[in-house]
Amino acid sequence: MNMITHIKAEEPHLSDASPHPSAARRWRRAAFGGLPAAALLAGLVIANSETAPPPPPPVPTVTVAAPLVRQVTEWDDYVGRFEASQTVEVRPRVSGQITGIHFADGQVVRRGQLLFTIDPRPFAAALAEARAGLASAQSDLSLARADLSRAESLIADQAVSRSEVDRLRARVQAASAAVAAAQARVRSRALDLEFTRIRAPIGGRASDRRVDAGNLVAAGDAGSLLTTVNALDPIHFSFDVSEALFLKTKRERSNGGVAEIRLQDESEYRWKGRLDFTDNGIDPRSGSIRGRAVLSNPDLFLTPGMFGNMRLGSGGTVQALLVPDAAVRTDQARKVVYVVAKDGSVAAKPVAAGPLVDGLRVIRAGLTATDRVVIAGTHLAQSGGKVQVRIGKVQPIHTQVGPPITAPAAAQATLAP
Template sequence: MNMISKIDAPAENAQDAPRRTRWRKAGWAALPLVAIAAAWGLIDHDGPAVAAMPTPTVSVAQPLVRSVTEWDDYVGRFEASKSVEVRPRVSGAITAVHFTDGAIVRKGQLLFSIDARPYAAALAEARASVASAASDLALARANLDRANRLVLDDAVSKSDLDQLGARVRAAGAALVAAQARVQARALDVEFSQVRAPISGRISDRRIDAGNLVSAGDTSGTLLTTINALDPIYFAFDASEGLFLKSKRAGAEGSAVEVRLQDESEFRRTGRLDFTDNGLDPRSGTVRGRAVLANPDLFLTPGMFGNMRLANGGQVSSLLVPDASIQTDQARKTVLTVAADGTVVAKAVTLGPALGGLRIIRAGLSPRDRVIISGTQMAMPGGKVQARAGRIAAAVATAPPLPAPSTAGEATFAAR
């Protein structure tokens, strides 16, 4: 019996071992909970609560209501007001070049010299022909005078008298032809000196001294080109919608302003002087041209530029700082503050920019309080503390409103 008892005891202990292991694991898992509970008991629940985030403060101002002149924007290129291809009017050998490539030349300035000796010889021959024709005319007149004196004595027949008169007239005509040949040969000698037909900037020489050149209009040898730069043209293409708008506004002769690609302001002024007589049916655009003064000859044909054209008089517009405009996916919004301090995002339709200001065409009223400073701390639907600000002070670069000018000067401009 004792042996049986000894054998059964180890079997009972084997069954209790897994239970003890599970209890140990549960005890270890409960230790963090006990520690947290003990720490919570040490907290002073009667102490002050953690301070909440303060309400952000933003600067607000009502939109400016200003009278502005709106401009239509165009992109185009500068063109020479005059451009001449210099070609020789007589053939021959180039003996000298009298200009520096790329220099400014004046009308009538000597550019090339062509060997004039053949033309000088032809001129001398033509002058000799004039002398011979004058001698023949003098002889014919003397014969006619003698015949007229013999008519009273019936020594000369009527037919002889008519022949002598015809010889005088023929000799006179020959003299006139000889004199014309002298003028033509003199022109050839003059044309052997190629002079600038206009003032402007000259290109490089295409022919060096020693080369033979041929005369002609389009088939003649191209010597160089000259572009007149003062005044200078600005050519652009306008859409049909802008064309209709400008025609209804009577924009012909209106003031324009142009800036170059590396300029931030429209400093150059001119006027619209030409609109083509038809639209291109392929592109639906019409070609236009403005003329600008270029006394320093800085503007060069081929340069790109941005032009704005005033169409109509001044209009009343709402303006807000351009920095206040936010982009919400495909729409533009402006943050405003309601009477209870709630931030409200309003979708707006933007107009052209004016320095640091932006014209708002729709979406705002003059009584809205627009956030002009602190927009990064304002969230739509959140609360803010509004502090009064001034848009004019926030944008110091906005120019004042000058009176409209009829001399082509720019008025208070939006682009």
């Protein structure tokens, strides 16, 4: 029974024609609280109607596309520094006074180029003395041989004893030994004289001179350091490899890989080389092994001690599935991508993500080439929910590999004339 019916049932049968019309009006005002007629009618209609359910939320729209299938080359990243392929400390092999310097500091020198001169006069005198000693020894040897020859011709006539012949033979042998010793002294003194002209043992860039003309220098391993020469073409790039990466490269590559390096202010890997050496053991303290790549450096631009980022290829290409990096989401400790079925239902697929290639993430496992991956609107997709799809396309985004090139700002500036 509704409210209106209920009120009518309890209303006294009074009318305006009743002998007590004022009593009827008082009853109506008491029953309805003195409300206006419009408000009363609205309240009655609302009370008599049922509550309508809220409208369903709109189905979100997302963009989907199949993964991009491409051949990619995978690289491992390393950090290292350049080193000279050869480094030689130039030290004197004889002691004496520096009388000449024949190169400029920092000059590129060739092998055999004259760098320093030590006063040669003492060594020239010693060589002359050794040659005189050699002449004397050769004269003694000639006399000993002549005496032996005469004695041997008289021994048949028994004009000389056999013991005398033996003594003369021993004298010839001693004289021959003296000649050999004199010849060795001549060669030694000639070397000393040659060592007064100090030449570059290798080709490369020389450091600055450590002594000036007029200084006395000492010979030997602990002697005076004159300069150093670094061979820069080719140049080496030294880096450390973790045990995990070392095992990976050992299994994937058998004959060395291609190395590409970029410098601190470069965005591209423009320096090409190859891996030519790995150490013979892993350092137990760091768990890493030392590796080395060799690069051509014809213009000597690369300098020892320079820092670089290197990527090392496995020597081949693999077919990979690529999706936008934003499509790969993190769900606790795993990586997932959202895929949409034909009925519009969304599912989260765990995947094994690989490296980034032109803004696209390599998917190693967990995805097929026919899956419809959510590439835009991933924040609207929920596993188990429904979505409307808009067909898109996965395309590479060519971005610079490294940080933007920033040159140090000038410390000062002046007005140009």
